[in-house]
Amino acid sequence: MNCNLDKEKISLYINGLLDEKEEIIVKNHISTCEKCKKIYKEELLLEEEFKNICSLDEINLERIKNNVMESIDKNKYTKKKKVFLNKNKMLALSAACLFIVFIALKNINVNSFQDKDLKTKSVEPSNYSIENKNKFFKNIKVKTYDDDIRWFYNKEKTKEFALIEEFQERYVLLIRDYNSNDINKLDLLKNEDSKVMINAQWYNNEDLLVTTGIDKNNMILGKKVIKLNTDNFNEEVIYQADNALIEIEEVKVKENHIDITIKEYLDEKMKNYLEKVETIKF
Structure with missing residues (x-):
């Protein structure tokens, strides 16, 4: 498989957007190609960062910034060279920054949303007709x-x-x-x-x-x-x-x-x- 084409497919593979045949091909390729395996691990790390950002109980802006920056391999880039980040890393950094700005401007009280969610769960009746908040x-x-x-x-x-x-x-x-x-x-x-x-x-x-x-x-x-x-x-x-x-x-x-x-x-x-x-x- 051409590794230059594989970078885009790795993102689709992680997000479950490939058909069955492509999924098997990409999975097998990642297991044998060190370059693509490294890209795959970086993409998974970014996915975890987004999940962590969306599930924060308290907003710690400094930690968000540090986590995103640590996911970028700084050894690849020097001041003498132009910095070319891949599309997904740029999206991750941009999304995290937008999230921080949105929180600051809107002054959202995250704990109040959490309290409302807990109250909803506490009155949920038995096992039947359970509200489906996740896609299966x-x-x-x-x-x-x-x-x-x-x-x-x-x-x-x-x-x-x-x-x-x-x-x-x-x-x-x-x-x-x-x-x-x-x-x-x-x-x-x-x-x-x-x-x-x-x-x-x-x-x-x-x-x-x-x-x-x-x-x-x-x-x-x-x-x-x-x-x-x-x-x-x-x-x-x-x-x-x-x-x-x-x-x-x-x-x-x-x-x-x-x-x-x-x-x-x-x-x-x-x-x-x-x-x-x-x-x-x-």
Whole structure:
């Protein structure tokens, strides 16, 4: 692969904007090319800085400036040479500066926002209809897909979906709309409690129920049930296991409710468990 072209693709790879084939190519290239591996590590460092800036409890302007400056390899640049920073580093520095200026001008009280968020969480009811503040799926359109796939129609046969394994037990969701003839491929983003797609089924003609979970000690444990609208791709968590010893075993769609069978393990060995059914009415 041409390393000169690879720099732009590294940023797209980190942000999950490449298609599956390009993602594999870039990943393999980074593992064998020291130059691109270094660029990849620098880009990851900048991503972490942005996350830290956005999640600050207290605004420490000096620390923000120092962290951003430390992410730049100063040994590459001297006073005798023109300073050429790559596009992403310039964007990182500019964004951090703009953030600082915005805070200073608007005089935002970060702690007051934090208090409001904590109050919202404290009155959140049980496990049901949980407000979804994070996206769980990466969605891209694809032109075609292998026809040798088992598709599942909705009742009106206007749409269909398939859950397929692409590689290394990584499952993706395909959704085909016969009105627009579009095929959308949805892959899970890297959320701590939703790393594996386990199952999907139609709830009605527009919505899918997708069960996601984690791989723990070679055990696939269901942790969330997400309602996914196939028209606008809005996501809503309708159930999630509230501790590490609870596993979603099965989801059944009934006429006016959903039955979720869960296992509640008695200890960390996860051998003995109690089974019960949670009912969600709509």
